[in-house]
Amino acid sequence: MTNRLAIILGSLxxxxxxxxxxxxxxxxxxxxxxxxxxLIEWVAFWR
Numbered sequence: 001m002t003n004r005l006a007i008i009l010g011s012l013x014x015x016x017x018x019x020x021x022x023x024x025x026x027x028x029x030x031x032x033x034x035x036x037x038x039l040i041e042w043v044a045f046w047r
């Protein structure tokens with residue numbers, strides 16, 4: 001992955017989160033962040 005592609009993908013991800021927060025609020029973003037940390041811990045367990 002090139003630096004340019006990484007910057008574009010990161011910018012798209014941040015823009016999607018900002019739009020999501022503006023339209024729907026932040027409650028479900030916190031839920032998804034908690035679930036993501038649980039997934040990371042689960043994957044780290046199997047490493």
